[in-house]
Amino acid sequence: xxxxEQPGTGTPERIQWVECRGRxxxxxxxxxxxxxxAVRSGFAAAGFVSGVxxxxxxxxxxxxxxxxxxxxxxxHAAFYxxxxxxxxxxxxxxxxxxxxxxxxxxxxxxxxxxxxxDGKRSGGHILPDETTVAETITLQATGLDGxxxxxxxxxxxxxxxFGPVAAVSGGAGDGRFFALRVKPNVDFCGALEAFCAERGIxxxxxxxxxxxxxxxxxxxxGVVENFATEVAITEGRIASGTGGFExxxxxxxxxxxxxxxxxxxxRGDNPVLMTFExxxxxx
Numbered sequence: 001x002x003x004x005e006q007p008g009t010g011t012p013e014r015i016q017w018v019e020c021r022g023r024x025x026x027x028x029x030x031x032x033x034x035x036x037x038a039v040r041s042g043f044a045a046a047g048f049v050s051g052v053x054x055x056x057x058x059x060x061x062x063x064x065x066x067x068x069x070x071x072x073x074x075x076h077a078a079f080y081x082x083x084x085x086x087x088x089x090x091x092x093x094x095x096x097x098x099x100x101x102x103x104x105x106x107x108x109x110x111x112x113x114x115x116x117x118d119g120k121r122s123g124g125h126i127l128p129d130e131t132t133v134a135e136t137i138t139l140q141a142t143g144l145d146g147x148x149x150x151x152x153x154x155x156x157x158x159x160x161x162f163g164p165v166a167a168v169s170g171g172a173g174d175g176r177f178f179a180l181r182v183k184p185n186v187d188f189c190g191a192l193e194a195f196c197a198e199r200g201i202x203x204x205x206x207x208x209x210x211x212x213x214x215x216x217x218x219x220x221x222g223v224v225e226n227f228a229t230e231v232a233i234t235e236g237r238i239a240s241g242t243g244g245f246e247x248x249x250x251x252x253x254x255x256x257x258x259x260x261x262x263x264x265x266x267r268g269d270n271p272v273l274m275t276f277e278x279x280x281x282x283x
Contacts, residue, residue, distance in 0.1 A: 001271050002214045003185050004077050004227060010156035015195055016181040018164040020146035021173030022281065024207075027053055027141035029133045035060065036128040039099055040106040047172030048143030050179075052208020052279050053097040055112050055232075058137055061089025064130035067123070068212065068228035068256040076158055078212075078228035078256070078273065083127065088117020089134055094252045094262075095126075096232040098162050098210045098277045100149030107151060109162050109277065111210050111232040113252045113260055123254030125230050142207040142279055145173025149277060156184060161275045176201075176282040182272050188213060189267040192280070193245035196238045203240065204280040206249065209233025211276025216253060218263035226255035233278065234262070 025046045029038040043051060064085045071079040095112025113123035148167040151160045164179030178199075182191050188211075196204055211231050216224040236249040252262040 001187060001269065002227070003271065004214055004273060006077050006156045006184055007074060008155045008158050010183060014183045014186045015191055016163045016183070017195070018147040018166050018179050020144050020177050020179060021169065021175060022051070022142055022144050022177035022279065023173045023175070024140065024142050026138050028138045029058070029136065031133050031136040033133050035131040035133050036106060036108060038133050039097070039108060043099060043141070043143060046143055047170055048145065050100040050148035050167070051141055051143040053099060053139055053141040054208070055092045055095030055097055055110060055139060058092045058095070058139065059089065059134040060092070060131050061134040062130065062132050063089045064127040065124040066127065067125070067254055067258060068230050070228065070256060080125065085130070086116040086118070090114040090116045094232060094234045096208050096210050098149050098208055100151065100162055102151035102160065109210050111230045113254065121260060122258065123230065123252070123260055142281070143172060144177065144179055144279065145169050145171065147179040149179060157274050159274065162277050178280040180278055180280060182211070182276040184272050184274060186272055187268055188270050188272050188276060189247035189249060189265055192238050192247050197240070197245050201280070201282045203283050204238045205283055206233055206236030207279040207281055209236060209276070209278040212273035213253070214271045214273045215255070216251070216261060217266040217269045218261070219266055220263055222261060222263050224253065224255055224259070224261050226257055226259070228256040228273065229253045238280070
């Protein structure tokens, strides 16, 4: 399996996880409001401080983003590009967000593909502090009750990354949910299949899903060779069948050349590059 050597030291446990409760809700983001504040207030109104959001259809202006890039130093295995600021904003086609806290304040991690105001299709990593909601929209979100994504320094990748931590339950959720972070150089589908099998979860739906893979291999034969990507899950499910657990995960991504790709990931051949955050709902 493909592997990228990271600059630091990892931990033996390759999935960081917290079991919790949760609830799907409709998140309305008002136009003209900075994106981070719009998300924060919408989650707070629903009784949550962390969770995930699907971004399909969201219009942004002003809008700033970065793409994956090669690292210029050995401090990181890959890095970010310069900041891009499309003059006429963009409309997201597909995208996902993890919402939580960084340095004691609200923060989000979001990857998407979009169409810019001049018609150019692109994708990447949305910058929370420089992006505003252009038009009011209602999105599908999932709030976490008893867990929260918190950005902390990661000794393996040398980035500050979102990971789930236990949090006080506010009583706003129900059901059986898991907040996860999958770490580098493990097969993404296989890690989730094993996670479900070990916990007796017969079927789970993926909510949200933001991260990176070492290139990509798709079921339809499509291949992304460039190793540094920014990935959003568009749909995903893990279920047990006659042959054991199988993950069916649809993603959209951009690589460091700016090329876009989408499709269903091949099981057993899509290792994580830096990180992958998501929420699993047992159904």
